[in-house]
């Protein structure tokens with residue numbers, strides 16, 4: 134039977150690429166976005182896949198609850214299903230500022246999206262995850278190597294990795310796997326699009342990777358698609374870095 138995936142932040146960047154990669158692997162996709170994810174849904178459907186869009190602001194508990202209702206109605210009506218097999222907690226924000234410039238509001242937003250979001254999305258959807266489901270939380274290589282002006286962002290991703298390991302132990306009895314994918318620098322809108330648009334930044338970061346370039350969204354998306362496949366059935370609680378070997 135075809136599996137169903139829910140991807141947060143699916144409208145652009147890594148979330149969009151992940152939605153497309155999962156669909157290429159014959160997984161039905163619920164593309165969640167706080168804005169409009171209809172573009173990615175159209176692209177999946179045009180390519181012969183199946184997808185639907187739902188609204189979800191992961192920093193807003195009421196929005197997550199509303200998304201639960203929309204997802205259950207949608208998958209019930211469209212796909213005659215009551216459960217989800219794959220959850221990708223991808224939505225995230227960066228905060229790249231030196232200590233003196235960090236505000237309490239920015240700190241709270243970073244943790245609300247990057248840590249509280251994945252936790253409560255998982256909590257709300259847990260009753261609707263099939264036994265044997267797979268959860269992927271998107272962390273960052275910056276949780277391992279240090280760079281100046283990344284303190285809060287790195288801390289949020291480290292916290293997400295701690296949640297991942299704990300939830301892997303907690304949800305193991307239901308056969309639910311929980312892992313993190315930790316991307317290295319990847320060419321998206323992230324950090325003002327610097328990894329995509331700034332030649333100087335791309336060159337500097339390329340020189341820091343073993344494979345000699347920055348990542349493309351598909352490099353990460355394909356790894357997520359592989360991680361949720363049955364071939365990875367015995368991996369849980371893991372942090373898998375997909376960074377071309379950045380700053381090893």
Ligand SMILES: NC(=O)c1ccc[n+]([C@@H]2O[C@H](COP(=O)([O-])OP(=O)(O)OC[C@H]3O[C@@H](n4cnc5c(N)ncnc54)[C@H](OP(=O)(O)O)[C@@H]3O)[C@@H](O)[C@H]2O)c1
Pocket residue numbers: 141142143144145146147148166167168189190191192193223224225226227246271272273274315316317318319320321322323324328
């Ligand atoms: N690109 C990199 O170099 C890199 C490296 C390591 C890790 N990551 C991680 O990869 C994930 C995706 O990043 P990206 O590169 O695709 O960045 P991006 O292009 O900036 O996209 C971020 C996505 O997160 C969504 N988002 C932000 N806040 C949200 C909220 N409150 N509710 C729902 N969605 C929200 C955005 O939605 P809107 O369109 O509504 O803003 C967008 O879809 C993030 O967790 C990021 O930390 C990225």
